[in-house]
Amino acid sequence: MDEVRVRFAPSPTGPLHIGGARSALFNYLYAKGAGGKLILRVEDTDSERSSRQSEVNILESLKWLGIDWDEGPDVGGDYGPYRQTERLPAYQEYTKRLLKEGKAYYCYCTEEELEAQRKEFSEQGELPRYNGKCYHLTPEERARFAAEGRKPVVRFHVPENQDVVIKDRVRGRVVFESNGIGDYVIVKSDGIPTYNYAVVIDDHLMKISHVIRAEEHLSNTPRQVLLYEALGWEAPVFAHISLILGKDRAKMSKRHGATSVVQYREEGYLPEAVVNFLALLGWSPEGEEEILSLEEIVQQFSLDRVAKNPAVFDMDKLSWINGIYIRKSPVEKLVKMALPYIEKAGILPNNPGHEDRERIALAVTALREHLVTMKDIVSYLQDFSQEKVALENEETKAVLREDTVPQVMQAFRNKLAALPEVTPESIKILLKTIGKELKLGGKQVYMPIRIAITGQMHGPELNFLIPLIGKELVLSRIESAFQQVAP
Secondary structure: OOOOEEEEOOOOOOOOEHHHHHHHHHHHHHHHHOOOEEEEOEOOOOOOOOOHHHHHHHHHHHHHHOOOOOEEOOOEOOOOOOEHHHOHHHHHHHHHHHHHOOOEEEEOOOHHHHHHHHHHHHHOOOOOOOOOHHHHOOHHHHHHHHHOOOOOEEEEOOOOOOEEEEEEOOOEEEEEEHHHOOOEEEEOOOOOEOHHHHHHHHHHHOOOOEEEEEHHHHHHHHHHHHHHHHHOOOOOEEEEEOOEEEOOOOEOOHHHOOOEHHHHHHHOOOHHHHHHHHHOOOEOOOOOOOOOOHHHHHHHOOHHHEOOOOEEEOHHHHHHHHHHHHHHOOHHHHHHHHHHHHHHOOOOOOOOOHHHHHHHHHHHHHHOOOOOOHHHHHHHHHHHOOOOOOOOOHHHHHHHOOOOHHHHHHHHHHHHHHOOOOOHHHHHHHHHHHHHHHOOOHHHHHHHHHHHHHOOOOOOOHHHHHHHHOHHHHHHHHHHHHHOOOO
16 A cells, blocks of 8 residues: 555544544544554444444544544545444455355354353463364354244354464564464344454555554454455554553543543543653654644654554643643734633633733733643632732741831832832833832842732733732731731
8 A cells, every 4th residue: 555544433432532542643643644544433333332423523533633534424525434333235245255255254142152161261370262163164054043043143253373463563563373373253232243254354444554543453354364364465564552550550441530521621632732741652753852842743743753662641741831822822822712611610601702801911911930730720810819818938928027128119119109100111111110219139029919919929911910909809808917917
């Protein structure tokens, strides 16, 4: 196959989780870097758990991340349909062929009989597998089972004493023994193909050149390779990327942080930050720089730099990366992201006016150095509306007792009260003027004012903070602060 064609094939049984998003991203990166195509295929044969709602969630999550595709259920393409439930005739055609050639057969075993086989293998210290019992049924026996109302499955007949060799682009040469596999089901009793069967037919008919997926699928690969060989098809290139573990080296779970893409979106993470973080889960860039745009990652991405070892999911690192992207983003973009959180908290009405949006822009400008996610802006704005603040500790109280503080606060009160318009520019001039008039250093001016207003020694720049809190509330807070240090 000359053209690179990769696919992301989610099962729509829930939201897009972090592992699936990472697999989709790696496929996208490889396709874009090679000038190839990404195909989105929906594997919806699990009728009880699959839903169109989950499919929509997955597609929207991918689009939010900036991952687009060239063919899929929503955009069409030359190799559709792109939902497995719409591809049943193709599976049926190849099932007939395998049955006719004696490479597959009907199995009528009951669950009780299968359990007895599993138990027998376990007692012998062997891996449980199907023993091929129904492969030798006579036509009369099959007819008798059918008359009893038994609905058969179709099993693939695994060749004996064969090494199944997989040349994996990430893991190297991996060998499985066919004798340990057992004849496995390719079509269930309801006529629906199993994953290992449908995926082979779909990948072949859609001309998939590379299968890039999670390491947990490696154990499925020998079954799929055997089907490729039985059908006389060339298998795609396989690349199994590492597992994702939590910081405690346990398998990724909810306790390690949010697990679905929609949760990160709801928590106020930027899609660019999530993509940057996901790319670093099992892949390393060429240089030391880790903050990379999607375009830069596409240019650098290579399967040769994908690690075999498990990737560690570190929420602290994700938050650090997100903070960097917040500081790099235009204020207008951050305001748009912040508004839904602010409206939901009741700080602003829905569809806020021009003045309200200007205030949010001011808040974003003041707070962007301190935000981990855009959702954090809500707690800051709620703090700004409080009439009184508690002094953080004894150190803050000690600052307000220093000798120069009374004259600083008196000058600040008088000048703020007389200020016709409280803006970042006017406050900046006001604070510099106090320092010059009183012949005091910046810290002697800024620190007591900050503590009196916020109760803390560190925070956003005062020239942005004071207009956000408002003149009346600032003056009220100063009075409250000095009551807390009164002898």
